[in-house]
Amino acid sequence: AQKVTQAQTEISVVEKEDVTLDCVYETRDTTYYLFWYKQPPSGELVFLIRRNSFDEQNEISGRYSWNFQKSTSSFNFTITASQVVDSAVYFCALMRGSTLGRLYFGRGTQLTVWP
Amino acid sequence: EADIYQTPRYLVIGTGKKITLECSQTMGHDKMYWYQQDPGMELHLIHYSYGVNSTEKGDLSSESTVSRIRTEHFPLTLESARPSHTSQYLCASSESPGGKPLHFGNGTRLTVT
Numbered sequence: 001a002q003k004v005t006q007a008q009t010e011i012s013v014v015e016k017e018d019v020t021l022d023c024v025y026e027t028r029d030t031t032y033y034l035f036w037y038k039q040p041p042s043g044e045l046v047f048l049i050r051r052n053s054f055d056e057q058n059e060i061s062g063r064y065s066w067n068f069q070k071s072t073s074s075f076n077f078t079i080t081a082s083q084v085v086d087s088a089v090y091f092c093a094l095m096r097g098s099t100l101g102r103l104y105f106g107r108g109t110q111l112t113v114w115p
Numbered sequence: 116e117a118d119i120y121q122t123p124r125y126l127v128i129g130t131g132k133k134i135t136l137e138c139s140q141t142m143g144h145d146k147m148y149w150y151q152q153d154p155g156m157e158l159h160l161i162h163y164s165y166g167v168n169s170t171e172k173g174d175l176s177s178e179s180t181v182s183r184i185r186t187e188h189f190p191l192t193l194e195s196a197r198p199s200h201t202s203q204y205l206c207a208s209s210e211s212p213g214g215k216p217l218h219f220g221n222g223t224r225l226t227v228t
Contacts, residue, residue: 042221043224101163101217104215
């Protein structure tokens, strides 16, 4: 079975702090994809990043960075110098390589950045 | 970038009414999905489609039905709404082959009184 665990339900930080959102996944597939989505208060889910299981290279995009470690089945997301606009719910998700696109979501982490 | 539209944005209806939530995408994506999001934030797949005339039930038991007569259109219907159907419904689409990100609509927030 596929499972994604986001143990942090809520995180509060003050602006300019760095924050890391944890994501641990379970799958027996050798080919799979991992995603992060952002859900601001307006409600839509915004795609942030996709990694496939064969690419463990970490990625940085501006203030965002992602650390993928197969050895610990983790795909953590770090926001550097957080801003109020980063306040949202963040979802980690898993897609099996053998199926045609279904996403298995974690429960989400509510991030609040205070000014 | 996919454009995917959901209407209505908000809906408040009484118990027993029949409703249809609309979802359309303009990018020609083969695959479309409906997710239900409860107040605790968790997302559950309730229906999906791999193409025209193809629909499947998802992981969460749902009393809703879907149809896929046209590639761009994937409506969800509740024949008789109940308060337990109060939730946010999110529609998504993605390209083939697998591994592509899902693109989501803004969602429909449904309240059944």
